[in-house]
Amino acid sequence: MARFLEYQGKEWLAKAGMPVPKGRPASTPEEAREAAEWIGGPVAVKGQVQAGGRGKAGIVKLVNTPDEAAAAAAEILSKTVKGLPVRKVLVEEKLDIKKEFYCSFVVNGAKEARSPMLMFSVEGGMDIESVPEDKLLKINVDPINGLQTYDAVDLAAKAGIAPEELTKFAKFLTKLSQTYKKYDCMTLEINPFVMTGNGNLICADCKMEIDNSSVGRHPEFGFDIARDLPGEPTELDYIGWSIEETDARGTGFLMNMGYDEVSPGYVGYHPIGGGSAMMGLDALNQVGLKPANYADTSGNPVASKIYRVAKSVLSQPNIDGYLLGGFMMANQEQWHHAHAIVKVLREILPTQKPGLPCVLLLCGNREDESLEILKTGLADLMTSDGPGKRIEIYGKEYVTDTKFIGERLLALSKDYRAEKEAQGK
Template structure:
């Protein structure tokens, strides 16, 4: 999913006519002071990271003056939440809260539903996770016609909203439903959804996630990578997205996994499919090796797409090996992988990474032909002193033998690193 930070989601809510607090993002304490002066009154300074529990993490502060706002921003911008550095804040007017509510639209993937689902509770705020399930009211929204006013009124009445407020709440929820549909959201969560002391309804927070497959319909969002990333996109993330964005033939997923180029023991990781990926990780974990990246070339992609993914994986600096983890009896024709891997290894090993350990496990449809393509295409590299001297090729005989695969990689990677150290590299 492509996620928006709170300030970005609120900006799109405002464009859709939804009520949000007056505010602007800022990157420095000086900018925060300017925004607070523009707002003219008490403000909330809210750290912007893709993580929940921001209030409990101490990156949401209420202050009364621009000077206090600048000081609060300095403290917040120095923090890290769940491993993510706070690089900007949202400064917005302090709301005079009468009551907090919870509201979200999500995808209900249950077989009997397969539709958007509205969830609403009269108990919102930081502790929404502890609200009893019976106090969260749910309604499956018609995917064609959206949330109708009478359905919203019925749900709100069941939730305990006073009769005199039903029309006001229903109007806001139906508008929010249209916004969810208009922006192709996968998740649109407002927590808290606030009634002020003056009786106004305001979206005080916003979690907005866009369906990856819909990003192409929304160039206005200017989304660079339509993926749920743990932090700031790396060069590998941009490369991976460019592969998937420009070629829809099968999956060619590639993303960074927090690779530390200085530390030893990282392996260029190239699994085929989700189950295969878990088994490959098990192989690495059993022997203390780590994946430098995550990849996936399943769904019968063409060789040219596999080639782009494999070359990007292998091009990572200072990796101690490469694992093609086809731990599956795949239906896809595996010779596409074989042709792609032969081309990549012939390009990279001789000049860039001679002797790099490459454990290639490939099984499934057209397995015999695929293994023969690998063995024949790499034979001249796999001589005793050749650039592919640490290439090992396996088929279905080791499809579930993760311990064996991990141990082979560990042994070869130790040899490779010792060789490099001896050469002063």
Template sequence: MARFLEYQGKEWLSKAGIPVPKGRSAATPEEAKQAAEWIGGPVAVKGQVQAGGRGKAGIVKLVNTPEEAASAAAEILAKTVKGLPVRQVLVEEKLDIKKEFYVSLVINGAREARSPMVMFSTEGGMDIESVLEEKIIKMFVNPVNGLQTYDGVDLASQAGIPAKDLSKFASFFAKLSQTYKKYDCQTLEINPLIMTGNGELICADCKMEIDNSSVSRHPEFGIKIARDLPGEPTELDYIGWSIEETDARGTGFLMNMGYDEVSPYHIGYHPIGGGSAMMGLDVLNQVGLKPANYADTSGNPVGSKIYRVAKCVLSQPNIDGYLLGGFMMANQEQWHHAHAIVKVLREILPTQKPGLPCVLLLCGNREDESLEILRTGLADLMTPDGPGKRIEIYGKEHVTDTKFIGERLLALSQEYRAEKDARKVG
């Protein structure tokens, strides 16, 4: 799902006529100070990251003056939460909180439902998983007509909302449902929904996630990658998305998974098919190798699309090996993979990554021809002193022998790293 940060979601809620606190995003302490001056009173300074538990992480602070807002922003913008750097803060008015509620709209994919569902609880301000089941009121929403005002009255009444406030809550629920449908949301969560001292309902927080398949219908959102990502898009993510976006012939998926200082070896990972990908990830983990990326070229893509994915995978800096993981008997014609891999390795190994371990497992339709293309096309690189001396090619005899493939890749990666380290010392 394409996710919005809190301040972005609130901007779209506001445009839909749903009440949110007066606020403004800021990328510097000075901007935070200016925002606090514009608001004119005590404010909350809230770090903007795609991660929960922001309060516990120390990136939500209540302050009284613009100067304090600037100081709080400086502290928050220097933090990293769950590996994600804080690049912006939301500065918004401090609310007069009388009561906190929880409300969300999600897709219920259960067989008996297959429709949006609204959840409402009078226990707001905490994770919904922490709320007792009997405190959460659930209602299926008609996907055509949405949640009507009378449905909202029923929902609020079941939750124990006083009669004098039923109309207010029902109107809010109906408008939130309309917004959910208008923006093609997958999830729209307000936690907490605040009732202020004067009885207003205001969205104090907002989690908005848009259905990836609908992004093309909403150019106003400015979403560049309609894909789930663990953090901010990297250059590799943008390139990978462009491959799939501009060529619909088969799958050519590519996504960055990042580096860490714990894993000793990082592998450029190029699986073929989703089930095959899971088997390959499992074996990499078992032998202590970390995939630097996730990819997939299945559904019978053309050679040019496979080439683009493989080129991106192999072009990543600091990888210690490359795995073409065809851990399945694919019915697609594998010679497209063979031609693409030969072209990429001939371009990259001689000048950019000589000696890089490349374990190529390819099996399925046209397997014999495909393996012959690999062996013939790479033969001059695979000499004992050649740039492809660590290329190993396997077929169906090892299609389920993941342990063997993993151990070969690990041994070659260790050898490659030792050779590089020796060159540095020399």
């Protein structure tokens, strides 16, 4: 899912007519000082990362003056939370909080529902897992018409909202339901939304995640990559997304796994399909190797798309091998993979990565022809002193033998590293 940071989500909530605190993002202490001066009073300075537990991580601070806001921002911007550097802070007005509440709209994938679901609780401001079950109310929402006022009133009443406040809560929740649908959200969580001392309801926090498939309908969001990522996009992530974005023929997925380029034991990982990917990871884990990336070329992609993915995988620096993991009897035409891999290896191995271990497991539809394409197309590279001397090709006889495939790649990788060390590389 494509995710917003809190300040981005609040900007879109405000455009949809939802009440949010007065505030704006800052990338430097000086910008934080200016934001606090613009707000004109005590403020909250909140680190912006895609991670929970920000309060416990020390990146949310309440301050009284612009100078204190600048100092707080300087401290927060120097931190890393769960491996994610804090690049921005949100400086916003300190709210006069009378009571905190929880609500979220998510997708209920149960077969009897398959619809949005509203979760609501009078116990807000804590992890949803910590809310007592009897305090968390749930209701499925009509995906076409959204949350109806009478359902919102009924839900709020069951939660214990005072009768004189029911209309206010119903308006807030139905408006949020409309926003959820308008923006094609997968998740829209407000934890907490608060009642202030003067009785207003305000979104004090925001977690917004958009359905990847809908990002094309929302150019206004400005997403570079329409997918969920564990951190900031890398160069490989941008390359992988460009392959998906420009060619819809089958799957050609590619993303970074955060590997350390200076450490040994990472291999370029190229599975074919989801089940195959899990088996390939098992092959690597059994022998202590690690994937430098994740990829997938399934759904019968054309050779040109497979070529782009494979070349990106093989072009990663300092990898100790390449695994084409076809651990499934695929029903797609496997000769597309064979043609693509031959072209890539003939381009990469002779000049860029001579001797790189390449274990190629390919089976399924047109398997015999595909293996012959590999063997014939790479034969002159696979001589004892050729750039492809560590290429090994396997078919269906090893489709479930993850241990064997892993051990072969490990043995070849050790030999490759030893050769590079002897050459002083």
